[in-house]
Amino acid sequence: xxxxxxxxxxxxxxxxxxxxxxxxxxxxxxxxxxxxxxxxxxxxxxxxxxxxxxxxxxxxxxxxxxxxxxxxxxxxxxxxxxxxxxxxxxxxxxxxxxxxxxxxxxxxxxxxxxxxxxxxxxxxxxxxxxxxxxxxxxxxxxxxxxxxxxxxxxxxxxxxxxxxxxxxxxxxxxxxxxxxxxxxxxxxxxxxxxxxxxxxxxxxxxxxxxxxxxxxxxxxxxxxxxxxxxxxxxxxxxxxxxxxxxxxxxxxxxxxxxxxxxxxxxxxxxxxxxxxxxxxxxxxxxxxxxxxxxxxxxxxxxxxxxxxxxxxxxxxxxxxxxxxxxxxxxxxxxxxxxxxxxxxxx
Amino acid sequence: xxxxxxxxxxxxxxxxxxxxxxxxxxxxxxxxxxxxxxxxxxxxxxxxxxxxxxxxxxxxxxxxxxxxxxxxxxxxxxxxxxxxxxxxxxxxxxxxxxxxxxxxxxxxxxxxxxxxxxxxxxxxxxxxxxxxxxxxxxxxxxxxxxxxxxxxxxxxxxxxxxxxxxxxxxxxxxxxxxxxxxxxxxxxxxxxxxxxxxxxxxxxxxxxxxxxxxxxxxxxxxxxxxxxxxxxxxxxxxxxxxxxxxxxxxxxxxxxxxxxxxxxxxxxxxxxxxxxxxxxxxxxxxxxxxxxxxxxxxxxxxxxxxxxxxxxxxxxxxxxxxxxxxxxxxxxxxxxxxxxxxxxxx
Numbered sequence: 040x041x042x043x044x045x046x047x048x049x050x051x052x053x054x055x056x057x058x059x060x061x062x063x064x065x066x067x068x069x070x071x072x073x074x075x076x077x078x079x080x081x082x083x084x085x086x087x088x089x090x091x092x093x094x095x096x097x098x099x100x101x102x103x104x105x106x107x108x109x110x111x112x113x114x115x116x117x118x119x120x121x122x123x124x125x126x127x128x129x130x131x132x133x134x135x136x137x138x139x140x141x142x143x144x145x146x147x148x149x150x151x152x153x154x155x156x157x158x159x160x161x162x163x164x165x166x167x168x169x170x171x172x173x174x175x176x177x178x179x180x181x182x183x184x185x186x187x188x189x190x191x192x193x194x195x196x197x198x199x200x201x202x203x204x205x206x207x208x209x210x211x212x213x214x215x216x217x218x219x220x221x222x223x224x225x226x227x228x229x230x231x232x233x234x235x236x237x238x239x240x241x242x243x244x245x246x247x248x249x250x251x252x253x254x255x256x257x258x259x260x261x262x263x264x265x266x267x268x269x270x271x272x273x274x275x276x277x278x279x280x281x282x283x284x285x286x287x288x289x290x291x292x293x294x295x296x297x298x299x300x301x302x303x304x305x306x307x308x309x310x311x312x313x314x315x316x317x318x319x320x321x322x323x324x325x326x327x328x329x330x331x332x333x334x335x336x337x338x339x340x341x342x343x344x345x346x347x348x349x350x351x352x353x354x355x356x357x358x359x360x361x362x363x364x365x366x367x368x369x370x371x372x373x374x375x376x377x378x379x380x381x382x383x384x385x
Numbered sequence: 386x387x388x389x390x391x392x393x394x395x396x397x398x399x400x401x402x403x404x405x406x407x408x409x410x411x412x413x414x415x416x417x418x419x420x421x422x423x424x425x426x427x428x429x430x431x432x433x434x435x436x437x438x439x440x441x442x443x444x445x446x447x448x449x450x451x452x453x454x455x456x457x458x459x460x461x462x463x464x465x466x467x468x469x470x471x472x473x474x475x476x477x478x479x480x481x482x483x484x485x486x487x488x489x490x491x492x493x494x495x496x497x498x499x500x501x502x503x504x505x506x507x508x509x510x511x512x513x514x515x516x517x518x519x520x521x522x523x524x525x526x527x528x529x530x531x532x533x534x535x536x537x538x539x540x541x542x543x544x545x546x547x548x549x550x551x552x553x554x555x556x557x558x559x560x561x562x563x564x565x566x567x568x569x570x571x572x573x574x575x576x577x578x579x580x581x582x583x584x585x586x587x588x589x590x591x592x593x594x595x596x597x598x599x600x601x602x603x604x605x606x607x608x609x610x611x612x613x614x615x616x617x618x619x620x621x622x623x624x625x626x627x628x629x630x631x632x633x634x635x636x637x638x639x640x641x642x643x644x645x646x647x648x649x650x651x652x653x654x655x656x657x658x659x660x661x662x663x664x665x666x667x668x669x670x671x672x673x674x675x676x677x678x679x680x681x682x683x684x685x686x687x688x689x690x691x692x693x694x695x696x697x698x699x700x701x702x703x704x705x706x707x708x709x710x711x712x713x714x715x716x717x718x719x720x721x722x723x724x725x726x727x728x729x730x731x
Contacts, residue, residue: 040562040584040612043532048482053618059443067442076437085435085628091422094632095597096413097405124470124602127621135506136394140486160481160619186389216386238386251441254627256470266386272399273506275473281600282431282628286440 047162054156057354066376068367069354071195071223071329073251075303075370077286078296081252084289085282098281101271105279105288109259112291115236118264121271122287124278126222126245126258130157133187133218133241133260136273138163143185147176149196149358151220154189174199174323176209186215192231193223196356196365198325200227203234210239218243222258223327225249225301226308238263248328249297250290257287304328308368311378318381333363337385345384351377393508400502403700412722414713415700417541417569417675419597421649421716423632424642427598430635431628444627447617451625451634455605458637461582464610467617468633470624472568472591472604476503479533479564479587479606482619484509488532493522495542495704497566500535520545520669522555532561538577539569542702542711544671546573549580556585564589568604569673571595571647572654584609594674595643596636603633650674654714657724664727679709683731691730697723 041049057070102122110117123129130153138144140162146154148167158165166185171177174197188209193200210217222245224230235242242261247253257279260270279287290297311330315322320332334342339362343355354365366377387395403416448468456463469475476499484490486508492500494513504511512531517523520543534555539546556563568591570576581588588607593599603625606616625633636643657676661668666678680688685708689701700711712723 040587040608041615043483043561044615045481045483045485048615048619051618054622056443056446056622059445061445063438070443072443073441075441077440081440082435082437086432089428089431089435091428091597092409094423094427094600095419095421097402097416097418097593097599098602099405099407100402124474124626125621125623127623128470131621135391137389137391139391139508162485215389241386247443251437253443253623254440256444256623256626262386269387269390269394272397273394275471275477276400276402277471277473277599277602280470280602280626280629283626 045162047159051156051159054153058352060352064350066351066369066373068369068373068377069352070253071248071327071367072253073248073300073304073328074368074373075251075300077251078290078293080293080296081286081289084285088282088285093281097277098279098284100276102279102284105284105291108288109291112294113232113261115232115261116264119262119267121260121262121267121274122279122284123258123260123274125247125256126220126243127153128274128278129243129258129260130189130218130220132270132273133243134161136270137215138186145185145188147190147194149356149361151189151191151195170194170197176201176205183213185213188213188215188217189220190217191220191222193227193325193327195223195327195329196331196354196363197323198223198327198329198331199323200229200326203229203231206231207234207239210234216241223248225297226304226328227326232261235261238266241266246287246290249301251300252286252290255283255286257283304368307371307374310371311366311368311374314378318378318385329365329367331363331365334385338362339364342381342384346377346380349380351380391508393505397502397505400499404698406698410696412697412715412719414715414719414723415698416599417594417673417713418599419594419646419650419674420714420719421597421646423597424636424639426639426642427632427635430631434628434631439627443623444625444630446622448625448630451630451637454634455637458640459578459607461578461607462610465608465613467606467608467613467620468625468630469604469606469620471593471602472566472589473499474620474624475589475604475606476535476564476566478616478619480507482616483561484532489530491531491534493536493540495702495707497535497537497541516540516543522547522551529559531559534559534561534563535566536563537566537568539573539671539673541569541673541675542677542700542709543669544569544673544675544677545669546575546672549575549577552577553580553585556580562587569594571643572650572674573672578607581607584612587612592633592636595647597646598632598636601629601632603629650714653717653720656717657712657714657720660724664724664731675711675713677709677711680731684708685710688727688730692723692726695726697726
């Protein structure tokens, strides 16, 4: 049966997610999880939903309650929200909705590696445009005729944002939709929800980072009700389970808790950004819950390995002409240990 | 942005899942849920996994613990198991792995309507071969050059099984893989796991029916380790959440509980099958947790509507040249109420 696989599938190497060690002694600063637990109201909501009756029955395929809560909290039309099994599910749905086999997907570079994987899976061409040196849009775009443009904003690995008016201009000139992947937007100063409301871009969100819910897999798209109706045809009918739906609604509903976690993470991020230069790192000012750090005169790999030997896991990322360490903003205690280890290493 | 959708997406009407009323007074016999709650050990496993630490971290992308349990219980290689967010997710993964745009998907007819939706989403042709009058394979097949063949076994809406040696023969002669969709296999007398172990077919399983876990979305594929490795590239990295993984492993691990539910459902199925003919229905002997009932001289729609007016929901299914009611085997009490209502209606 291996011979019957689509050649694109055989050829691809597959997306490699960050390491997920089951050893709880590891200080895990490699996949941008939130270092704090989710709101107690989330655990309460799951406990409340956790009955034999809820488990044995299919969940609400459209996540009506979640969409109502999210619509109210974010000030968007609930009918313009599409629920996903993580925002990766939403990115898959969007790719399948807009990109034909042989089509093209555009992304800036370096950015989230999954966009390339999505193109490979769809049998589409993947084109990239390099960011400017300060992680902004280039002045000239080679191709505006692509089927979808993915824009991680804040971007990974840089943690930087491009300007909203640049996004709006790109969306106007581009043939296919511009998808603003806002997995990290709750840590940033602004977001593109206003553009999504007006149907100028599609915004995707994740509950894995700012809401500390990577374990339940929940994300969503914000677009127009008309487009949402079409995207629902592409998703699995029951793509979100009953417990995740309950958790997600409770998480969105507890904004004070999320904002308190956010404030702590932003304060720790500032400490980390201020400490790394004295250890020889160049740090890009971040609007996300991670920091992109490049050592001035030492390669990243040995630093990564020495940290790992001390049970501290960060992400070593290599792009054409550019490598560095992407360090998740952990708790103050975790960042203290990281900095202490780096002092010994570099 | 609507103009930018792939024409296949705009053209399709989308899969319509069975109605999911939130009104708990409805006797819900329309989507083949298990009428009994899942094993208490499943609820215990979820409660045990339900910590802030589990929720904030990404789950194991490969579901290693679940695969070990399932491998042991089913007597298959854990490395040949691929986890899915419901078996619909697995069917999507298989379609994307094997079927190019413009390819062909074959299914018997009438069968699970999702196979056609999967073909539409992939931009593939959907071909069907009619079952024989007694729901077996036809002697002549028009096309064995398709990219994938989906075979629901037991089939929906009929509840019937085709013979294993017929499946083996089809798999030998077919170019693309034969996927035996065994969502209902735990209610049947035999299954195709032995063929999957040998790499002759791919088997898909769901925890929604026999394990009473439709609410958590969990399914899996059984194939060879070599093919499983390829399919993992097609799935979302974290397609199964931490609580579902814990629930699924506990469910598989409690075979005595599943077998006890199965025994009750089979006994009730027999009662239902024996009672319906006296009410004028022709009943197909079922190997699933539902019964396909066609009234001898009355159309199905008014019966469906009259039941619905009495808060009893069954599934009215219409296929070319064939319609009927697909009735989920509920508890004895629910089936008593159904039969009482039918006595008043027909």
